[in-house]
């Protein structure tokens with residue numbers, strides 16, 4: 001096997017793909033919550049993706065990617081046996097895992113992939129894990145089986161009601177919180193979802209951790225492009241995060257910041273379709 | 275030296291300074307007095323034998339000239355372009371007392387360009403492997419900026435098996451991601467890097483030391499000594515309201531998008547957004563580069579906002595001149611206090627205070643003092659913060675027992691030795707943001723010290 005070779009690929013849902021990549025140095029030391037930065041070509045962008053799982057014996061890492069723009073679509077087209085030109089990691093702080101008691105893990109969309117290794121580690125530390133998976137529609141629900149293995153219960157919501165309960169993850173969360181005492185909440189998904197969850201858990205004073213996804217370039221603390229305001233301090237998500245105390249995060253600012261290149265990105269996608 | 279006309283050069287990223295033709299170089303070299311006690315050498319941090327190489331140019335012995343240069347400076351094509359000569363070698367040149375000093379930098383550049391263009395470069399060849407039980411000794415260098423490249427090249431020449439670990443996907447450090455192409459053409463940089471590779475140095479990109487491998491793990495992997503040259507890559511901010519607004523970049527982000535990721539070239543996918551009016555905060559080389567990049571990316575008006583007067587600006591004189599010629603507007607004695615945004619979070623204007631110069635401060639420059647109630651605003655679309663960089667804390671924070679100084683610099687002695695045996699450091703990570711030539715000088719010294727260290731250990 002060559003360094004950065006794709007050794008396995010699977011489609012989990014339309015436009016959501018799983019890759020196992022041979023990267024023994026990263027596989028050796030990655031921990032839940034770490035991510036990588038990769039490039040799909042010399043001309044490409046550097047994009048961050050969470051390490052979903054790793055096989056230390058085989059020297060592979062697993063990433064799960066949702067195709068939303070040019071780079072992720074180009075990655076989606078790569079095949080087993082191809083080599084990812086540039087891949088660096090493991091980056092960011094690992095998740096802070098300890099025995100909290102009863103925890104709720106919420107994954108929205110592809111955020112479920114980011115959540116899985118954390119939920120697994122929480123379970124291994126002796127926590128009771130209650131999982132909520134949210135998706136637009138049935139076929140976008142991912143990792144249900146894997147999550148079931150480590151959770152005392154798995155609640156699924158879809159926007160259109162095609163699977164699980166119709167509604168949002170926040171509905172399921174409200175239901176759980178009103179019925180039992182929860183010690184900690186982990187939420188990973190679209191920013192707006194994390195923002196609303198944070199508002200809910202604040203009312204219950206439940207410590208809540210979110211994994212932020214600002215736009216990154218180097219991932220080494222050099223450019224400051226990934227900066228976020230946390231408790232009125234500026235943090236660089238790539239080196240200080242990506243996980244932060246949800247109740248301190250300025251979500252509105254980050255929502256704006258992640259739209260910085262929206263026009264250019266649309267343009268970039270259109271160019272590619274031609 | 276000839277420069278490209280302003281109207282032409284502000285439309286692209288090609289080099290602005292054109293250097294000397296052969297005739298011009300010989301004419302300039304002939305002007306040198308060949309002083310018995312050449313003061314110019316005192317101004318060069320690596321003590322190039324300046325009169326000797328200039329004489330060789332005057333006598334058209336260009337290959338000798340380049341040899342003389344390379345005795346102490348392995349990257350003359352780069353230093354000839356970016357050294358602040360006016361405060362170093364050329365400031366001491368005796369001819370400068372009455373008239374114009376010798377244009378030492380441009381002569382240095384001429385010799386190097388001659389070698390590269392004519393492909394006169396002798397094929398790089400490493401010497402006898404420095405062996406221990408028939409096995410070559412492995413050494414590691416962290417960072418591929420001028421300090422790392424120089425140290426690695428010197429060590430390879432001594433016969434060591436050297437690997438450079440670089441976190442970005444391309445080698446070169448600030449020369450790659452910071453200094454724009456119109457000042458430092460990438461083919462020159464590529465050719466200098468190729469030379470180091472030809473000496474036998476391996477460059478492994480996409481490896482972040484402190485994350486992918488720790489310093490201890492490098493020792494475990496068999497590297498006998500390590501040189502840390504990770505630079506000063508942590509951007510400083512003003513800590514004023516609105517600084518995280520859309521349209522505010524650190525100079526590092528702005529220049530990285532433009533230079534490393536080549537956002538100006540449609541073939542490359544990384545975006546950059548520029549708007550019509552750009553304000554660059556700062557007065558150093560980084561600020562000048564950012565302002566001139568903004569202009570080339572299509573900004574209609576570019577302001578350079580600096581809190582002292584032009585005299586106190588740390589940027590090189592030549593670059594200040596270039597910037598002014600190109601139409602960058604200097605707003606001196608101006609201190610930003612607040613960035614105002616629209617309802618979508620985009621920069622709208624910057625509110626500033628007018629300053630006046632007071633007493634000199636620790637740096638010897640006169641301290642700027644705000645004038646009361648002098649607030650005024652400049653409408654802007656984009657703001658680039660270029661007020662300095664600190665050392666990147668990643669390696670110090672992941673290496674217990676590595677002593678650091680006040681601003682997060684790694685403490686190292688004159689020879690580059692740190693508080694950990696076998697670990698050396700040099701360049702911006704030790705001095706804080708400085709110059710290319712000083713970083714190279716540190717790389718050279720450390721290579722010598724590492725060689726002695728290994729010889730004593732074997």
Ligand SMILES: Cc1cc2nc3c(=O)[nH]c(=O)nc-3n(C[C@H](O)[C@H](O)[C@H](O)COP(=O)(O)OP(=O)(O)OC[C@H]3O[C@@H](n4cnc5c(N)ncnc54)[C@H](O)[C@@H]3O)c2cc1C
Nearest residue numbers: 047048049050064065066069070071072213214215242265
């Ligand atoms: C630490 C971290 C971990 C991540 N882990 C994963 C993961 O495991 N799986 C996964 O599929 N994605 C993950 N992401 C998000 C992923 O990096 C982005 O989807 C990717 O950069 C988009 O690139 P693109 O060129 O395909 O799309 P673009 O064309 O760049 O963008 C398309 C759309 O996505 C938005 N966007 C741009 N960058 C981001 C971003 N960083 N996050 C969210 N939206 C963005 C844009 O505003 C635009 O609307 C992670 C992000 C971070 C910061």
Ligand SMILES: Cc1cc2nc3c(=O)[nH]c(=O)nc-3n(C[C@H](O)[C@H](O)[C@H](O)COP(=O)(O)OP(=O)(O)OC[C@H]3O[C@@H](n4cnc5c(N)ncnc54)[C@H](O)[C@@H]3O)c2cc1C
Nearest residue numbers: 417419420421441447448452483504505701702708709710
């Ligand atoms: C825009 C700009 C313009 C400048 N203009 C001039 C000029 O005109 N003249 C002049 O003399 N000087 C100039 N300078 C300053 C000069 O470039 C620096 O002093 C010099 O590059 C320092 O060299 P270095 O080798 O110490 O570090 P750098 O050039 O910063 O190189 C450090 C390298 O280490 C890598 N690295 C960092 N951390 C790690 C890690 N943990 N693992 C692996 N790799 C790592 C970085 O990615 C980088 O490639 C300028 C600087 C900037 C930013």
Ligand code: SF4
Nearest residue numbers: 318353357362363379
């Ligand atoms: S290296 Fe720099 S200081 Fe030394 S002679 Fe050359 S230009 Fe002058």
Ligand code: SF4
Nearest residue numbers: 306307309314367368
């Ligand atoms: S001081 Fe000036 S004139 Fe004298 S040797 Fe040096 S460069 Fe030539």
Ligand code: FES
Nearest residue numbers: 219221223224238
């Ligand atoms: S991505 Fe550049 S500092 Fe975080």
